[in-house]
Amino acid sequence: MSADTCTIGLLGHGTVGSAFADLVAARADDITRITGRRPQIGGILTRSLGDADAILAGSDIVVELMGGVETARDLVLRALRSGTPVVTANKQLVSRHGPELAQAAREGGVALRYEAAVAGIVPVVRVLGESLAGAQVDRVHGIVNGTTNFILSQMAATGATYADALREAQELGYAEADPTEDVSGADAAAKMAILARLAFGHWVHLDDVVFEGIEHVTADDMAYARQFDLALKLVGTAERVGDGLSVRVHPAFLPVGHPLASVDGPFNAVTIESAAITEITLSGPGAGGPQTASAVLGDVVSAMIGAPGPPEPHAPAVIGSGVASAFYVHLEVADRPGVLAQVAERLGLQGISVKSVIQDGLGETARLVIVTHTVSEQDFAAALDLIRALDVVRAVRAIRVIDEHFS
Numbered sequence: 001m002s003a004d005t006c007t008i009g010l011l012g013h014g015t016v017g018s019a020f021a022d023l024v025a026a027r028a029d030d031i032t033r034i035t036g037r038r039p040q041i042g043g044i045l046t047r048s049l050g051d052a053d054a055i056l057a058g059s060d061i062v063v064e065l066m067g068g069v070e071t072a073r074d075l076v077l078r079a080l081r082s083g084t085p086v087v088t089a090n091k092q093l094v095s096r097h098g099p100e101l102a103q104a105a106r107e108g109g110v111a112l113r114y115e116a117a118v119a120g121i122v123p124v125v126r127v128l129g130e131s132l133a134g135a136q137v138d139r140v141h142g143i144v145n146g147t148t149n150f151i152l153s154q155m156a157a158t159g160a161t162y163a164d165a166l167r168e169a170q171e172l173g174y175a176e177a178d179p180t181e182d183v184s185g186a187d188a189a190a191k192m193a194i195l196a197r198l199a200f201g202h203w204v205h206l207d208d209v210v211f212e213g214i215e216h217v218t219a220d221d222m223a224y225a226r227q228f229d230l231a232l233k234l235v236g237t238a239e240r241v242g243d244g245l246s247v248r249v250h251p252a253f254l255p256v257g258h259p260l261a262s263v264d265g266p267f268n269a270v271t272i273e274s275a276a277i278t279e280i281t282l283s284g285p286g287a288g289g290p291q292t293a294s295a296v297l298g299d300v301v302s303a304m305i306g307a308p309g310p311p312e313p314h315a316p317a318v319i320g321s322g323v324a325s326a327f328y329v330h331l332e333v334a335d336r337p338g339v340l341a342q343v344a345e346r347l348g349l350q351g352i353s354v355k356s357v358i359q360d361g362l363g364e365t366a367r368l369v370i371v372t373h374t375v376s377e378q379d380f381a382a383a384l385d386l387i388r389a390l391d392v393v394r395a396v397r398a399i400r401v402i403d404e405h406f407s
């Protein structure tokens with residue numbers, strides 16, 4: 001370590017870690033000009049290379065790009081407690097162990113930065129933590145998983161089934177061989193926990209986030225979405241509900257004018273709503289080695305110039321209930337007169353009014369597709385139970401609709 005150089009300890013040398021090392025070498029002159037110190041990789045840790053103790057002891061900044069939780073947590077805590085700033089892209093680590101990591105950073109008097117842990121290169125951590133620090137955020141909507149957005153975009157554009165679109169995503173390298181983390185909504189849930197923390201100033205643990213994936217979305221849903229002028233996305237939402245917060249991830253239909261509706265392919269976007277600013281939407285590539293490495297290097301530059309890290313809350317969030325939503329309801333029913341009236345009556349019993357209906361005969365059965373007005377999720381669940389109990393109903397599924405119109 002010397003006054004003219006900044007030695008970076010690199011934990012992990014995979015897709016992002018190797019791109020980061022290349023980027024540090026390529027951009028070293030510019031970073032020296034900006035910060036007054038020349039960045040250099042001092043040591044690299046992989047499963048087969050490097051000595052963790054020596055790397056921690058000899059680094060001015062530690063960059064954690066290993067993934068996983070336990071080893072990463074141990075090394076990051078040690079670095080922070082000993083006064084070494086840390087940059088990480090690890091959303092699982094940050095969403096599960098936020099308070100412990102923040103405490104370690106306070107003890108060491110240094111910052112933990114994690115811009116690349118949420119929404120890839122889209123600089124939403126900085127915007128929420130700094131640019132909008134003075135605005136009271138009411139709601140954050142995000143498409144924060146590029147894999148699922150690619151799959152849904154392909155289904156919408158080509159009529160492909162979920163299975164075919166997933167296979168294409170795997171062939172193009174947008175989805176892992178085991179895609180569960182992405183398609184189940186778990187990856188997006190971790191990112192929304194972090195965004196909620198930054199937007200509302202309370203700890204939200206990953207376990208507080210309710211999530212649902214895209215595995216059950218059908219080509220049929222996509223075709224109806226077109227008829228209703230809606231786009232189907234996996235949407236993360238963090239918002240104030242009563243005195244608490246609701247943080248959730250689920251497939252949702254959006255009006256085509258919504259800022260997130262036109263975000264297609266492996267891209268991410270986050271819309272931040274606040275009375276003071278109306279709304280801001282940020283979008284860009286959601287993943288990829290060089291792209292993520294660029295966000296990591298931005299954090300390293302901030303650490304080198306001693307900028308404060310993202311603000312960390314002191315209290316956990318109260319998780320609220322009473323969320324309201326509109327719904328798309330897809331029913332397979334017996335093709336008999338009066339079925340629509342029976343279904344509408346069950347909805348009416350819970351005070352739910354119907355916005356649009358499409359009915360298609362299929363021979364023995366008919367397909368009934370209904371879009372409701374906004375209703376409390378609790379009332380909707382009760383109505384769905386009543387509808388399932390009708391002997392004319394063979395199958396029913398529901399997807400939320402974000403029922404707001406944007407110009």
Ligand SMILES: NC(=O)c1ccc[n+]([C@@H]2O[C@H](COP(=O)([O-])OP(=O)(O)OC[C@H]3O[C@@H](n4cnc5c(N)ncnc54)[C@H](OP(=O)(O)O)[C@@H]3O)[C@@H](O)[C@H]2O)c1
Binds near residue numbers: 091288
């Ligand atoms: N890939 C993306 O586009 C992307 C986007 C945003 C965020 N991220 C995040 O960035 C991080 C890295 O992702 P990645 O795609 O670069 O992963 P990766 O390609 O699997 O690379 C992981 C690296 O960490 C090393 N490593 C893993 N566990 C280790 C352990 N216990 N001890 C020592 N070394 C270990 C691996 O060593 P070996 O080489 O020996 O296996 C490898 O070099 C993750 O937190 C991920 O969520 C990735």
